Amino acid sequence: MSPSNISVKLVRNVASGAPTLADFKIESTSVPTKESLQNDQILVRTLYLSVDPYMRGRLSGAQDSYVESFVAGKTLFGLGVGVIEASTSPDYKEGDIITGDTLKWECKFIANARGFTKIPASSGISPANYLGILGMPSFTAYVGVVSLAKAKAGETILISAASGAVGQVAIQLAKARGLCVIGAAGSDDKVEFVKSLGADAAFNYKTCGDLTAAIKKAAPNGVDIYFDNVGGEFLDAALANMNSFGRIAECGMISQYNATEETAYRVKNLIRVVPKRLSILGFIVSDYYAKPDYANFITEVSTMLKEGKIQYKLHEIVGLENGPQGLLDLFEGKNFGKLVVKVASDAQQRL
Ligand SMILES: NC(=O)c1ccc[n+]([C@@H]2O[C@H](COP(=O)([O-])OP(=O)(O)OC[C@H]3O[C@@H](n4cnc5c(N)ncnc54)[C@H](OP(=O)(O)O)[C@@H]3O)[C@@H](O)[C@H]2O)c1
The missing domain is CATH 3.40.50.720 (NAD(P)-binding Rossmann-like Domain)
Incomplete structure (x- = not known):
């Protein structure tokens, strides 16, 4: 275990008004290893994290929202893309690229092997697109x-x-x-x-x-x-x-x-x-994910992408430690395009 894993934690819930950087804490934690995996778990190295306006609701601590609130003292989580470094699940293997909405704001983490979607190998599509144009x-x-x-x-x-x-x-x-x-x-x-x-x-x-x-x-x-x-x-x-x-x-x-x-x-x-x-x-x-609309969307937008008939602008910030500032920037219009945090230096790898 080396102390070089970074995670972003919430210091306090912010019910109303503008949150500030002081509401977040960047922590160095131990790097989890495959020896710590229990049954049916995965060790994930985070590639990209999505920064979205709905996360403001999660900061509030509200218990009656459609999304789970962030908890003071705990690591943030949300949409992201990661690569599996080790697995004790029959459903995932080392090297699989996954996406989901419970990725931790942590460079590496262990999770139960549930609720993630595998991104097809050799799709030729950059992982960040699964948080934007295909996300x-x-x-x-x-x-x-x-x-x-x-x-x-x-x-x-x-x-x-x-x-x-x-x-x-x-x-x-x-x-x-x-x-x-x-x-x-x-x-x-x-x-x-x-x-x-x-x-x-x-x-x-x-x-x-x-x-x-x-x-x-x-x-x-x-x-x-x-x-x-x-x-x-x-x-x-x-x-x-x-x-x-x-x-x-x-x-x-x-x-x-x-x-x-x-x-x-x-x-x-x-x-x-x-x-x-x-x-x-x-x-x-x-x-709407469980309705036919989702399949229709994927068909339409994938076809437009293949035919070069749709463009998509990403705004990439580099380094997990800069994620909280990115979230605050959304509410001042400082992003130009879909805001993502590139967490791993090799995150841009094409599939
Ligand atoms: N209903 C859903 O399921 C769902 C899902 C995703 C997103 N959303 C909502 O969709 C909206 C856009 O989200 P997004 O992910 O596409 O974000 P985004 O547009 O990429 O980023 C937020 C943008 O909002 C504008 N903005 C920020 N503060 C503003 C203010 N005070 N007044 C007017 N405009 C302001 C800024 O653009 P300008 O520089 O142009 O002002 C900023 O760049 C948000 O309201 C979000 O909550 C809803």
């Missing part, structure tokens, strides 16, 4: 655009946080279905990227002035579908621009995740839901 955020875009909003050619869709992990796929799935796509993002570089993905119009919501007017200018015929990633003031402005029988795919409200009772934005235009006969379709992607 949870991309499927989230599919569920919102296809399964719930039932996007149809000729309609207009508005997408907030359009350059992000979910937004960039939502744009491309909507374009592939013949919609007019309007994207909003928080910097001019991001706006250019959104346009490069095929958006018909895009604007910087931080510099555009009046949000309702900016949406109206980009979508003069109104919005049929709003894919909401941010909530708050932008949701209000979108509500003011919705066409009759419009659908709001309510994916997330990141602008409110660090809000306090005092700073929470109170939506004013909800009254439009009745006269405009709007549907607000809140969803959690994990409810």
